[in-house]
Amino acid sequence: MSSFKGRYSYAVDNKGRVALPAKVRKNVSPGSNDTFIITRGYEQCLFVYPQDEWSKVEESIRGLSPSNPQHRFFVRTLLQWAVDCQLDSQGRLSVPQDLLKFAGIENEVLILGVLERIEVWNPKIYEAYMNNQPATYETVAEVVLKPTP
Amino acid sequence: MSSFKGRYSYAVDNKGRVALPAKVRKNVSPGSNDTFIITRGYEQCLFVYPQDEWSKVEESIRGLSPSNPQHRFFVRTLLQWAVDCQLDSQGRLSVPQDLLKFAGIENEVLILGVLERIEVWNPKIYEAYMNNQPATYETVAEVVLKPTP
DNA sequence: TGCCGTGTGGGGAAAAGTGGGGAATCGGGG
């Protein structure tokens, strides 16, 4: 199981290539074979899954029933934005233009390690997101980390 | 097992030929030998199965009961529109006119990878379909992208 | 100070997407 963490500032070159931080690459299990799946995430950021973690997501999608209209909609919605992507020899991912556009990314990105996935943000959007949270770190922690009774 | 994914915009030339995206072709198992089965799908799109995935579909409809009128109707509808199709040397499928007409396809198509099958849409019809759904990407993602507890 | 890992940029080769021409095949009509 992956356990990505940390926060990294990186440049995006004019070919849409984003370097994965070395510390992140070291956490990818070797079975994933430098293959990642990039897709839309929550809050206008991109989710990047190493292949083995994506397989778990795909398993849950396969559990949906093809004869159920709502499930068909679910599957289409989730898979339509997903792209396979290989690391190049410099450890970079070439991100498709429509995904960059969705996340509002131009020249620079913020990369976050979030356990089983990696998130890619426009730094300004991330800052705005953080500033718009009604609660503070401490008050949220109180709710989230409360031991179940 | 196939696992198609992604969303691709392509042109249809005036001979009714549709190119399969390279990323899709790479996911076809070599046993399928460039042979695909095209048929009517749900929601006014076309389903395209590589041969090995089609075999599984055939297996499951063989299990249906010939004495059940609804089963007969379903099987006839599915099979009467199904055609074998070979990729040409440029990786394109030549789609019969009546299937194109059924799906309302003229000059351009949207191709979706949906796990074991590929879907072919008129882009405008797909957009209308998506806009008519009550659920959003985020509500759908909550169901599937949730980490296993 | 020299070496290695890391982040960044760019150029050239290869592949992918698109369009069209011409031979082979089929069916209908004379």
Added chain:
DNA sequence: CCCCGATTCCCCACTTTTCCCCACACGGCA
């Protein structure tokens, strides 16, 4: 039975995009 048009299929050619490789700058570490 033969001819002719229409359709299908196969191959070639062009343009754009993608991918792969090389090169360099910077910084830490021995």
